[in-house]
Amino acid sequence: MTRKSRAVAAAFLAAALLFMSLPLYGAVHIEGMPAWMAESAEKSLSAVWGEMDTSISLSERFKMLTLVADRLLTGYVFRSPRYRNNQVEVKAHAEEALAWEVELQMPSLPSPGDKWFQEDTVSLPALIHSHIDGVPLAALAWADTALKREIRSLTETRAPGWDIAVFVELPANAKSNILKVSFLPQQPFVLAVTPSVQSGSLPVAFQSDLKDNLQSGLFPIVGLPVEWVSHHKNDIEKLAEKALEDRNIVVNSKAKVSVDFRPAQISRADALVESSRFTVQAWAAAYGGTDDKYPEVGLHIGRKSLPVSGWDVELYGEWILSTNDFDLESRWGARWKVHPRMLLGAELAYPGGEVWWRFWFTGKVKEPYAWWRFSEDSYSNFGVGYRINEFLSIELHYDERDEDQWSIRAVGNL
CATH class of the missing domain: 3.10.20 (Ubiquitin-like (UB roll))
Structure with a gap:
């Protein structure tokens, strides 16, 4: 080789x-x-x-x-x-496989959080038991970390935002060991809830009362883990809606309530309250940049109806009082909601009995809005504005009938 x-x-x-x-x-x-x-x-x-x-x-x-x-x-x-x-x-x-019992030690939570937590964890005892059934007690001396990791994998999807502590109790003369699982809240926590209430049909004075009710209704979630609160977003929105639906103004006006909750350390709860029966609005306005306009106060009262399914119609009256000479202008009309933010209508304005066509593009707080009136004599009157908050709006105002046609108008919602 x-x-x-x-x-x-x-x-x-x-x-x-x-x-x-x-x-x-x-x-x-x-x-x-x-x-x-x-x-x-x-x-x-x-x-x-x-x-x-x-x-x-x-x-x-x-x-x-x-x-x-x-x-x-x-x-x-x-x-x-x-x-x-x-x-x-x-x-x-x-070597010796004793029976096991599993007990959950629930955290102390205000209602209805305690009920939500029980619903989250109702299946956990049986599920944990199926994982430790037949495991000898001595094995937990080296498998305690693995056991905690396994139980955490079961709890983190059911109760997110909560960590666990696990310990074993050995009752005297008992034929079974007791595995106890307690829950520890994890940061970040909800520190506060910032509420807001908006309505195109209720006066701002009533909205302020509803805002206070909304804040107090959500007090039980303050101090809870943000992750767990996010897990119960729908429940919290229902809780907030219930806090408002029980108020007299909402009941009497047959208002519909919807709440958008945004969980965070400083959470937001934005409620929209709209009456299906009435519209009541009041305002005070002042003008700048013109000598033709004077401060005024106004009142709008409307009665909603559904003469045909899908046709949301409102019959209304408006009264505008000038603080200069206390002249009163009244408007009587009807408007139809063609879109959640758009309305079309027509009205008779007195004195004079003149017909005006009207258009509204509504806006919530921190949103733009616009309105336009066009008369049978071809005069235009419109405004484009921005709602700074629930109390104050600023708009660019135009009235073709005035010598100073353009002005700035500040509107205080009452």
Whole structure:
């Protein structure tokens, strides 16, 4: 045999020996132990197996592995290691498998948060029990971290924003151990709720009262984890709506309430309250940049109806009193809501009995708005404005009938 052929043969022999020895370094798989425990136990035994001297026989290594497993992983007895499917398989069974009971220690929460938490966790005791059933108490000496991680994986989707603490109680003369799980709130917390109430049909004075009711109705969520509050966003919106629906002004006006809750450390609750029966609005306005206009006060009272399904019509009267000479202008008309933010209408204005066509583009707080009037004599009167808050609006005003046609108008909503 030539030197070259001997070298090739030696290379093949070395490769064959290498592949023959690979099974001895395979990972360890444990049978007879819950998966959440077996993961950490297998890592420990695999590390031990990988450090064993390869000059020792396979049977001796199995004995050594079993001895280490019995000493390291208390609560279980390990037998019959074997190599199969490119891994070392070890059978385990519990030395003494007592029964377990699971108790949840609920956090102290104001109503209705306590009810929500109970609904979130009602299935947890049975679910946790299914994971620890048959696990010996001694095994928790080395598997406590894995147990907490497993229970946390069950709670974090049901009660997000809450961490857990786990401990075991051993009642005297009891045939079962008690695993107790308590819940700890996690930051960030809801520090405050900023409420707002908007309505195109109720006076601002009533809206202020509803705003106070909304804030007090959401007081139970202050101090709770933001993540858990986000989990119950729909419940909180229903809670806020209920706080407003019980108020007399909402009941008597047959108003519909909807609340948009935005969870954060400083949460927002924006309520929209619209009466299906009446519209009552009052305002005071002052003009700048013109000598033709004087401060005025106004009142709008409307009665809504649905003469045809889908046709939201309002019959209204408006009265505008000038503070200069106390002249009173009255307007009598009807308007139709063609869009949630758009209305079209027509009215008779007195004195004079002149017909005006009207258009409204409404806006909430921090939003623009516009309105336009066009008379039968082809005069235009319009305004484009911005609602600074629920009390004050600023608009660019135009009246074709005046000498100073353009002006700035400040409107205080009453």
